[in-house]
Amino acid sequence: MMLLLALACVDTPIVDSDPVDSPVDARDSAVQVLESLDVVVNVTLDGAPVEGAWVVQGGRGGHQLTDAQGTASLTLDMTLYGEVAVSVSHPEARTEHQTVRDGETTTFTVEMVRYNRSDNLDYVFGDPGIPDVADTTAQCSHCHKTINRSWYGSPHRDAASNPWVQGIYAGTADLEQSACEDAGGSWELGLQPGTRAEISRCYLGSGTLPDLNACEGGCDETARVFGQCADCHAPGINGVLGERDLLEAVGMEHSEGVSCDVCHKVESTDPDSSEPGISGWLNLMRPSEEGALGQEYFPLMFGPYPDVPSPVMGSVARDHYQDGSLCGGCHEHWQDALIPETAVDAERWPDGLPVHTTYSEWQQGPLGDALACQSCHMPPDPNVGNAADLGNIIDLQPGVVPGWMRPAGQVREHSWVGPRTPESQMLQLAAGLDLNMEQTETGWLVSATVSNVGPAHYIPTGEPMRQIFVVLQATCAGQPLPATGGAALPAWLGALESQESGDWSLWPSAQVGDVIRVVQDVGPLAYSGWGPFSESSTDGSFTDKGLRDERVVGSAVVTWVGEEGVILDRELPSGDRAYLVRGAVLPSTVQESAEQSAGMWAGAPGMSFQRVMAGVDGDWMVPHHAAVDVVADNRIAPGESASSTHLFGACAEPPQVQAALLHRGTTWALAHQKNWTLNDSLMAKESL
């Protein structure tokens, strides 16, 4: 709507000071219209002329730099809709302005003052507000309505309050007391996230606090080592920045996660820092100058534009809001071993363990020089022409205080579209899935190729426990056609039980209808993945790529369960491992995948792609706080593909083959242990 105003209501400033009092000029009885005005702008910084300040007409773009005398010349577009003002930006001072009230004054002086570069520990991060509530200008939502609404539903807002984050942090599970204790957990007093109120919680399985502080059960109140989780997940904890306890986050510090004021307090970025988030990479600066009009401190806000001179914002322009370096603060993270008395092999990982490498994946990929993270994940919001889309005070003419109308596309969405915004279809656009089939002497050989066709980074990326995997099923004349060979999905794709060897007749969890899948380990899996797991890493490739080549050898359905064992519908072949699974159904639509529980696919025909982090006891796919090694990483690079082959049994006609490529946010076992709801997301499906 505001953009429409910009297009439809082009007000032309009138130069005449007062048409009534002006003498009528017979040569020009019509209104004189001044379309442009050449002005000279003198800029001082702390009283002295300053070179290199940006001088720009507010809302117009096209800056000039001041010379050594602090002077710049600028031609103003006097037909601009809204207030005509000269805006001056300098990296060490809040943006200032001079309003151009007539066409007679052509020389302006803009005095800038360096902002105090001492971070203020007493500053309290601002309230982002909530959509459609605009009680006070102290809330960002009061003016930035659309951006607030978009951020409100974003994963960034959930960074601290996300129950998975909290569960892994404290080592808790979403179980009631009896279920907790049945599962081997302990029911203890702890802290309720976001409130610090004492409540009874279920402590079960791995957790950052118990693992890093060597405590049994929970240690919400006694832990002293916090693993830097809050540096990215709750950067808005007031006071000392960095190295804080995630459970210290209360109120908005917890509920609002990565919020407006925190993100726009980043004065600079340091991609060379080895510390994540606000502990190193992201340097926050909170204002300390005394404020006015009821404000405790004079505002200080960093953002992308050089023409935001509103005193309400106290804006300073920074380029990192338009490139990936801001994002890298939390989406590039390497760490040491965090659990006491464990260490990372420094020869293998001289820079620490790669946990999140999305930033460097993009930077080193084919689009690193073409697109920014924001290009895809913060696309332009075409319906907003002004970041402050003042729906509540729309009568304000664009200008210094409410901001100017910007060309459509400059204001970007703050929802961070990606795998957690399913309506964006980013997952479905990310990958291609292609199948081929040929007949062999013993059956039908199907090859499945997964391609990273869209993203500028590897797939999957981000949280290392994420997986994408392709699953295949076949039918012959309408009946299930079992796989008899080919690649099998690994254990972390989910199983109720697994057994290494034996006659596989005893399955304590088995129910009639369950399936037992048998696989055989035929050696190391060859692949080209990320970094040293690629075939041609510039830093040297690992000879041991970690993953095992496990092949399907057969499966059977449980038809009877008794104390002496189970009866199967067919004899199981020999193999190295067997999995007991239940109820896995291949989803056929995105909607279906979002609604059904993640399936148990261990041992099924397919191929999975993930970074595998290993714990000190050798467990794979552990949360990164517990990792001492990355043992495998076969994720798919931008523009690259990976193929697997799968053998199905004899069928007179070509069998019907269905394949689905799914995205899973964490491991089935962890979600099962913590009692989290786990859904897969269908990325692609294909059939033959």
Added chain:
Amino acid sequence: MIWLLLACTHSGDGVDSVGTEETAADTEETAVDTAPPGRPAFANPALAEDQNPEPGVFELTLSAAPHDFQVAGQQVSGYAYNGQNPGPLIQVEAGDILTATLQNGLENGSTIHWHGASVPWEMDGVPWMIGPVQAGESKTYTFQLSEPITGWYHPHFDTERQVDLGLYGVLLVKDPAWPVADHELVLVADTWGEAPEEGHHSGFVFQENTWTINGLESPVLKVEAGQSVVAHVLNVSNMGYLSLSAEGMRVVGGEQGLLPAPTTPERLLLGPGDRAIVEFSPGTQEIELLTHPYSVAGASELGDPVSILGIHPSTSGAANAGLDWPFESAAPTPDPGKTAVRYVFQGDEQTGQWRINGEAFPDVTIETLPEGVPAVIEVRNLSATEHPFHLHGMSFEVLSVDGVPPDQRTIQDTVNIGIRQTLRILVPADNVGDWMAHCHILPHAEGGMMTVLRVE
């Protein structure tokens, strides 16, 4: 940077002389009728003169040169073929052979690409394997036009600038079985009015600029009630989208001949490079062909539509029932499922970088299709703007958009793909050569959003 405004004289008298020196035989509309005050009379582009008396062969010379002409009443310095903008209207019948000699009178290289025509690769006018026609030099293009098309011709070298300057014309390949309308119009739609320093002259997100039809701003065609009016609409704008509506407008054809059945969409969207054949049946009421504001970034439709053409009856009476077109209903081809080539569009208006599969033309991977084996190409748009995807050398069938097949068989050479949409098309792979596949928003193509599809 491009348009040098020489004078600002609005054509209030309603008569425009651009391109009306010659009168077409079939497309006979000329600017001789009176138009309402303030609106010029409609005129078709002047017909090209066939320099070869042999039946079935159309021969002409197209001299590309700087030229001063009027657009929307303003005198501009641009480029033109044979001193007219739009260039000469080439009108032939399916099966005819076209021989066109480009005489390059520009200060740098140029080519002619026959947009929509399936031609041999060496006649396609792209400098990919054969360089441009240098300044002062000539090249003769000759090929058979076997299928009806509403096509156009334009440079494919220095494309954004040369097309922007007005270097384009219309190529109509007609089916003699088609009915003859009382009025057959050729509407070459372009936009003007962008700030010169922007490097283009058309609107991007919102159509705030002036649309012209054959260089005229909202011309008016005088008709009699009950007459039939058929219009070939061509969007030659570098970036502007037409979102058309008109009372009683019936879409009877696309870029590649007749549709299987006529449609009456609420809006007819024509992106840059796109074309359609529409039919009007004026009765007593005046008809205005409107274009609505359209955002390629997905913004809501805001603002008022503007009329780009008036069809004004001078008599009262009933409208006719529409012409009797030889429609041949056809259902979409079922998607064969196997994807031969996948093109992913990436880019950002803010960085000005546009890519297909992460690559910027000419540093691209050439995908190859075997000759004679129809293949599915999947086009995905990951960018935050829409793109009109254009394939040279072969028309294609749209199989689906986001998995949904069209209502009827849809043959195109330029198709719009929405934000985060997935388009699947069936390419016949029946024309050997290297074929450009690109976005027809010309700054996007210049910015790298172009690749090469090889058929061998």
